[in-house]
Amino acid sequence: MAIAEPTNNSPSYIDKLVVPGDVVLDLSSMSNQTIKLGGGLRQDCDSITAMKAGMLRFSKPNKYWVESSQKRYVPSAGDAVLGIVVDTKAENFLIDIKGPALAYLPVLAFEGGTRRNIPKFEVGTLIYVRVVKANIGMNPDLSCMDASGKAAEFGPLKDGYMFETSTGLSRMLLSSPACPVLEALGKKLSFEIAVGLNGRVWVNAAAPSTVILVSNAIMNSETLTSVQQKLMVDKLLQRTQ
Amino acid sequence: MEFVSPEGLRLDGRRPMEMRQLRAKIGAVDKAHGSAYFEMGNTKVIAAVYGPREVQNRSQQLNDQALVRCEYTMANFSTGDRRRKPKGDRRSTEISLVIRQTMEACIMTHLMPRSQIDIFVQVLQADGGTRSACINAATLALADAGIPMHDLVTSCSAGYLNSTPLLDLNYVEDSAGGPDVTVGILPKSTKVTLLQMDSKLPMDIFENVMQLATEGCKAVANYIREVLLEKTKERQKFHGV
Amino acid sequence: MEQRLASTWRMSVNEKKFIESSLLSDLRADGRRPFDYRRLTIKFGREDGSSEVQLGNTHVMAFVTSQLVQPYRDRPNEGTLSFYTEFSPMADPSFEAGRPGEFAVELGRIIDRGLRESKAVDTESLCVISGKLVWAIRIDVHILDNGGNLVDAANIAALAALSTFRRPECTLGGEDGQELIVHPPEVRDPIPLIIHHLPVAVTFGFIGKESIMVIDPTHLEEAVMGGRMTVTLNTNGDVCAIQKAGGDGILQSVIMQCLRIASVKAGDISSKIKNAVESFNTERALRKIKRHSSSSAVEVSEPAQKGGTELSRTHVGRLNSTPEESGVGQSNGMEVDGKILQQETSRRDSGAQSFIGGPSSW
Numbered sequence: 001m002a003i004a005e006p007t008n009n010s011p012s013y014i015d016k017l018v019v020p021g022d023v024v025l026d027l028s029s030m031s032n033q034t035i036k037l038g039g040g041l042r043q044d045c046d047s048i049t050a051m052k053a054g055m056l057r058f059s060k061p062n063k064y065w066v067e068s069s070q071k072r073y074v075p076s077a078g079d080a081v082l083g084i085v086v087d088t089k090a091e092n093f094l095i096d097i098k099g100p101a102l103a104y105l106p107v108l109a110f111e112g113g114t115r116r117n118i119p120k121f122e123v124g125t126l127i128y129v130r131v132v133k134a135n136i137g138m139n140p141d142l143s144c145m146d147a148s149g150k151a152a153e154f155g156p157l158k159d160g161y162m163f164e165t166s167t168g169l170s171r172m173l174l175s176s177p178a179c180p181v182l183e184a185l186g187k188k189l190s191f192e193i194a195v196g197l198n199g200r201v202w203v204n205a206a207a208p209s210t211v212i213l214v215s216n217a218i219m220n221s222e223t224l225t226s227v228q229q230k231l232m233v234d235k236l237l238q239r240t241q
Numbered sequence: 242m243e244f245v246s247p248e249g250l251r252l253d254g255r256r257p258m259e260m261r262q263l264r265a266k267i268g269a270v271d272k273a274h275g276s277a278y279f280e281m282g283n284t285k286v287i288a289a290v291y292g293p294r295e296v297q298n299r300s301q302q303l304n305d306q307a308l309v310r311c312e313y314t315m316a317n318f319s320t321g322d323r324r325r326k327p328k329g330d331r332r333s334t335e336i337s338l339v340i341r342q343t344m345e346a347c348i349m350t351h352l353m354p355r356s357q358i359d360i361f362v363q364v365l366q367a368d369g370g371t372r373s374a375c376i377n378a379a380t381l382a383l384a385d386a387g388i389p390m391h392d393l394v395t396s397c398s399a400g401y402l403n404s405t406p407l408l409d410l411n412y413v414e415d416s417a418g419g420p421d422v423t424v425g426i427l428p429k430s431t432k433v434t435l436l437q438m439d440s441k442l443p444m445d446i447f448e449n450v451m452q453l454a455t456e457g458c459k460a461v462a463n464y465i466r467e468v469l470l471e472k473t474k475e476r477q478k479f480h481g482v
Numbered sequence: 483m484e485q486r487l488a489s490t491w492r493m494s495v496n497e498k499k500f501i502e503s504s505l506l507s508d509l510r511a512d513g514r515r516p517f518d519y520r521r522l523t524i525k526f527g528r529e530d531g532s533s534e535v536q537l538g539n540t541h542v543m544a545f546v547t548s549q550l551v552q553p554y555r556d557r558p559n560e561g562t563l564s565f566y567t568e569f570s571p572m573a574d575p576s577f578e579a580g581r582p583g584e585f586a587v588e589l590g591r592i593i594d595r596g597l598r599e600s601k602a603v604d605t606e607s608l609c610v611i612s613g614k615l616v617w618a619i620r621i622d623v624h625i626l627d628n629g630g631n632l633v634d635a636a637n638i639a640a641l642a643a644l645s646t647f648r649r650p651e652c653t654l655g656g657e658d659g660q661e662l663i664v665h666p667p668e669v670r671d672p673i674p675l676i677i678h679h680l681p682v683a684v685t686f687g688f689i690g691k692e693s694i695m696v697i698d699p700t701h702l703e704e705a706v707m708g709g710r711m712t713v714t715l716n717t718n719g720d721v722c723a724i725q726k727a728g729g730d731g732i733l734q735s736v737i738m739q740c741l742r743i744a745s746v747k748a749g750d751i752s753s754k755i756k757n758a759v760e761s762f763n764t765e766r767a768l769r770k771i772k773r774h775s776s777s778s779a780v781e782v783s784e785p786a787q788k789g790g791t792e793l794s795r796t797h798v799g800r801l802n803s804t805p806e807e808s809g810v811g812q813s814n815g816m817e818v819d820g821k822i823l824q825q826e827t828s829r830r831d832s833g834a835q836s837f838i839g840g841p842s843s844w
Contacts, residue, residue, distance in 0.1 A: 084492045087304060096492050123304050124495040161500040161511065202496070208504030212513055335591045338584040342728025346709070425728075432731025436711065438724040439599040444741055447721045451734065 014058045018050040018066060025064065038065025039074060069168020073098045073198035075134035080154075082162065082196030083142065085125045093121060095129065095142060098164075098198045103140040105129060110144045111151035119156075126157045126202060128194050157194060160204030161211050167199045169222050180226035184233035185214055213240060244402040244414055252413060253282075260397070260409045260457055261370075265377075265468045267385050275386025279378035282411060283368035288378035290386045292358030306350035311341035311360040313375060319367045336372055343396075343425050343435045344379055349389040358388060369411040370398045372423050376435070377461055384469055393465055396425035396435060397457030399450050401442060406450045408457050422447070424454035428462035431455065491575060498706050502690040510703070512538075516696045517743060522751070524642050524758040530672065530766075531647030535639040538700065539629025541573075544639035545622045546647040550664075553609070553616040561608025561616040565594040567623045567636065574628035592725045593623075593637050596681040596714035600722035603644060604676035610652060615662060617649055619675070630700035633712050637683035638755060645680075645759040648672030680752045681722040683714045684744040693732050695740060697747065711737075713744045717752050 013024045024041070025048035037043065040052040041064060050056065054068030073081070075097060083095035083103065092104040105127070107118045121127070133141040144154040173179050173195045178186075182193070191205035191214050201218060205211045217236055221229045245251055255261070261282030270276035273289035280286075296302040313336045314328040344360060360382070362375040373396035380393050400410045402419045415421055420442045425435030433455070442450065501511055508516060520538030527534065531546035553560065569577045569586045577583065582590070597603060608617040621643065623636045650672050652664045687699035687707035699707060709729025714722040721741065 084494045086492070122495065124493065124498075126494040126496050157496065159499065160496055162494050162496050163511075208500070208507055208509050211500065212504065212509055212511060215511070216513055331587045331591060334584055334587040338588055339727040344728070346728050346730060422724075427731045430731065432733055433726070433737060434709075434728055434731040436724050436726035436737065438721065439595045441600045441716075441720045441722050443720055444715075444738075444745070447741075448738055451737070455734065 013056045016056060017054070018056050019053045020049075020051055022050045023047045024050055024056055034062060036063045038063060039076065040066025040068060067168075067171070069166045069171075071164075071166055071199065072100075073167055075099045075103065075131050075140040075198075077131055077134050079131045079197040081129060081131060081142075081198040082157075082194065082200035082202060083127050083129050083198075085121045085123055085127060087123065088121065095127065097129075097131075097140070097142075097196075098200065099140065101139045103129075103131070103142050105142040105144065109142070110155070111149065121156060126162055128154050128157055128196070128202075130154060157202050157204075160192070160202050161215060162200055162202045163215050163219065165199050165201055165219060166222065167197065169218070170195050170197055170199050170201060173201065173218070180229040181218055181221040181233060184230045185217055188237055189214065209240065213237070242417065244417060245405050245407070251407065253411060257405050257407050258453065258456075260460060261411070263461065263464050265381060265465065267381055267468065267472045273382070273386075275382045275384070275388070277378045277381035277385060279374050279381065281370055281374045281377075281409065283366060284364070284370050284374045284411075285366040286362060286364050286371065286374045286378050288360065288362045288375065288382040290358065290360050290379070290382040290388065292386070292388065293353040293356035294358075296355065296357045302355055305354050307348070307353040307355075308357045309341055309345050309348060309350065309360070310357065311337050311344065311362070311379075313337040313340055313362050313364075315364040315367060315371070319364045336375070339372065339435065339437070340375055340379060343376055343394055344383065346434045347380075347390045347392055347394050347427060348383065349391060352389055367412065369413075369415040370409060370423075372437075373397050373425070373461075376425055377465060381465060381469065385472070392427040392429045393462060394425055394434060395428060395458045395461040395465060396423060397454050397461055398423040399454035399457065401446060401450050406446075406453045408453050420447075420450070422450050422454050424451060424458055426455055426458045426462075428459060431459070493702070493705050497702065501703060501706050502694075505689055505694045505696070510696060512700065516694065517747075519698045519747065519750075520700075522638070522754060524638065524755060526642070526646055526758070526762045531643050533639050533642035533646065535635050535642065537629075537631065537635040537638070537698070539627060540631060540635045541625075541627035541629070542632065542635045542639045543624045543626060544636070544643040545624075546640075546643045547620050547622070548647075548649045549618050549620065550610065550615050550652075550662075551618040552614065558613040559609045559616075560605040562618045563594075563598050563603055563605065563621070564618065565590055565597065565621045565623070565640070567625070569625050572627075573625045577625075577628070588725075588727065589633055589636060592633055592712055592714070592723065593640055593683065595725075596637065596683060596723040597621075597640065597644075600679075600681050600714075600716070600720070602677060602679055602681050602716075602722070604678060607676050608649075610662065611654070619644075619647075619649075628701060630702070630704050631685050631698050634683050634685050634698065637681075637714070638751060641680050641682070642755055642758060644675060645677060645755065646674075646762055648674050679716040679718060679720075680755060681714045681716050682748040682751045682755075683712050683723075684747050684751075685710060685712045686740050686744075688730050688732060693730050693736070695736070695743075697743070711740060713741060715741070715745055715748050717745075717749050719745065 018024060027046045037048065040050060040054060041048050042051050050066055052066050052068045054066040056064065057067050058064050081097045083097045085093055086096050086102060087094040092106050095103045095105050097103050110119060129142040129144055130146060131140055132143045144151065146152040173182060189210050191203055191210055194202040203211050203214045205214065213236060217233050220232055224232060245257060249256060251257065264280040266278040268276060269278035269287055270289045273291055275290040276288060278287045293307055296308055301308060312328065313333050315324055317324050340362060348358065360379050362379055364371050376394055376396040380395065383390060398410055399422050400407050400414060400419050402414060402417055407414060410421060418440065420438060420440040423435065423437045424433060426433050505516065510516065523536045525534045526532065534543045567582065567586050567590045569582060571577045571579050610616060621640050623639055625632055650664050650667060651670045652662055655661055655663045684697065685699065687696045687703055688709040689696060689703065689707045693709065696703060711726040713724050716722060
């Protein structure tokens with residue numbers, strides 16, 4: 001299909017939707033360039049093809065990747081995610097981050113963590129962690145510290161309510177400038193929110209009704225445009241007040 | 242067919258509010274960690290408890306509480322016609338589930354994490370009310386095995402024939418097609434943990450029948466307490482002061 | 483073991499605590515109040531006896547089929563009703579393919595008890611030849627998506643499917659009067675089942691130490707609740723079945739309160755089912771009229787065809803009644819006169835499509 005015009009494909013696919021099998025770049029036309037491939041792309045001799053359905057993105061100087069939204073999460077290094085403790089072993093905590101395999105959180109990966117003050121997490125604790133290593137075939141490694149070794153708000157989350165969304169929605173919630181849903185909600189209500197790139201969102205507020213409102217508003221905003229999102233939030237707020 | 246004669250006597254000579262003869266023996270199975278034999282009239286059942294012991298199937302292990310398993314079987318010779326399938330048919334599966342969930346309500350499972358408790362109940366002779374007899378026998382067997390429990394669980398059945406509520410139905414009265422209400426309670430708080438009913442009953446009559454069954458459960462509870470106290474006294478004589 | 487751990491759906495401690503604490507202020511996680519049902523939609527397939535029910539996120543389908551079998555020895559005059567469930571692993575990662583798990587068996591037996599023991603479906607009318615042949619009605623329920631509260635959804639699906647199911651009519655005929663002829667649906671209208679009352683199941687969940695009641699628990703609430711009770715009742719005030727299989731203990735007064743609330747909910751659900759069934763039946767009748775008008779237009783063009791089906795005869799008879807108004811004498815609608823029909827044929831072809839309009843189209 002796309003084999004007919006190989007050379008014209010590279011500029012036209014950026015920021016456009018691609019499906020598995022689309023050839024997005026032809027390497028024979030570019031030489032002496034290093035290109036970094038992110039998620040969703042694979043190299044097939046001289047052409048780069050998309051593996052997932054989504055939008056092709058490019059960031060200077062040379063990074064290409066496909067942005068898609070799923071219900072499951074593919075761990076990648078540097079992401080901040082919400083995990084649930086499944087088991088405690090001698091050296092690690094086993095954490096579920098909605099990926100293909102459980103992740104390991106070393107017991108010492110906390111700010112000021114020594115053998116003497118290992119935190120005790122019971123099964124089912126919700127933790128905000130950072131993915132350190134995510135190689136294919138190995139269980140991902142996590143840490144409750146940021147790159148410089150500070151705690152930086154990582155750690156267990158108390159109270160509140162957690163719900164699951166798709167990875168695309170959680171990326172939208174984390175985008176800057178602020179996502180329309182959060183902005184509209186934040187104007188009228190006060191709440192605390194933690195968003196994990198693996199599709200888990202945690203909300204906490206003083207009153208349970210606020211939490212329920214916020215969580216339902218976010219879950220409804222998956223397919224709405226920013227204008228629709230504002231309208232939806234206004235309607236929800238009106239109904240409860 | 243007349244189930245209650247004009248003088249108020251049932252087919253086996255009992256009064257409507259009269260239970261059948263109860264008999265219990267603790268320690269019927271030598272090998273088991275706890276066992277009991279229970280008779281309600283002509284219904285005879287035997288229960289054996291193993292545990293808490295190591296979980297046999299590691300994948301089913303629960304990290305914060307004990308795993309309770311229950312198996313209900315009817316011996317081939319227990320009913321009039323020889324039964325070809327003692328277990329695995331749908332009725333046995335359902336009753337196993339019911340007994341397990343009823344006993345789980347009273348066992349303090351969080352005191353024994355990562356372990357397994359097996360309850361095996363077998364009906365030796367079936368004459369109506371097998372479910373209730375099994376639960377009573379299982380309670381005694383669990384107490385014999387020293388497994389920590391909130392409270393005893395006792396059970397009794399009641400029905401409604403010829404416009405009279407009848408306590409503790411036997412097989413003939415049960416298969417008459419009238420309603421059959423089985424109740425299991427925690428005697429100290431008289432809270433109902435098991436409630437099963439089939440066939441049709443108007444709501445107010447149902448309340449009377451359930452009340453009657455609860456009274457029957459309380460009578461069984463008194464009897465079970467007596468039996469347990471006696472057995473414990475006997476054991477203390479050998480071990481104690 | 484790790485593979486299994488990685489694939490199960492997990493719940494955090496925060497969710498459990500939140501559900502319990504928000505219930506203290508009468509709020510549930512999806513915004514409902516404790517005694518509200520989720521949105522219920524009942525749809526029917528093209529065939530009789532197939533229904534699709536959606537209760538919130540829970541999605542089930544039910545199919546009813548019938549077969550002629552030998553009756554049980556101790557009930558020679560009654561037909562049989564059997565209920566089967568299919569818990570497909572696509573509905574929930576914890577369902578396993580193959581043998582039904584305990585929960586599937588329990589659900590099947592709860593609904594089976596509610597329908598059979600309470601004599602909701604009249605089984606004596608299913609008897610064809612006493613002691614030899616009766617109709618066996620089989621209900622299959624397939625769970626497509628488990629969003630919580632499968633019992634209620636499956637029960638509603640089964641009731642809806644039973645209400646729209648029609649079994650073929652059969653008569654005794656043949657030389658000795660003992661041979662059974664089963665008439666296909668084109669020949670004779672199939673007969674609906676006689677349903678005395680609709681036993682509706684209402685499930686309660688008991689959450690937290692205070693055992694707060696909620697109706698129609700979602701998947702998340704089911705994982706958190708300490709006890710569950712399913713009450714099956716009909717709109718006549720009868721309790722048909724109750725299933726509370728262990729779990730946290732509750733007081734008797736609470737049980738009676740649940741029964742009272744359930745009877746109100748059962749009334750709502752029965753009326754919804756009845757409305758859906760009625761609209762399906764009117765649609766079905768409309769479809770039948772359209773179908774028969776096209777079939778009789780074909781028959782009429784060959785009036786010499788004798789021994790035509792009863793249906794076409796009656797319809798042609800109806801068509802013939804109108805010529806009486808226009809002055810063409812016709813004594814008996816059943817006797818087909820070739821000539822007059824040929825006169826009508828030309829008008830028929832144009833008028834066949836608008837037959838539903840009735841005599842006014844002439």
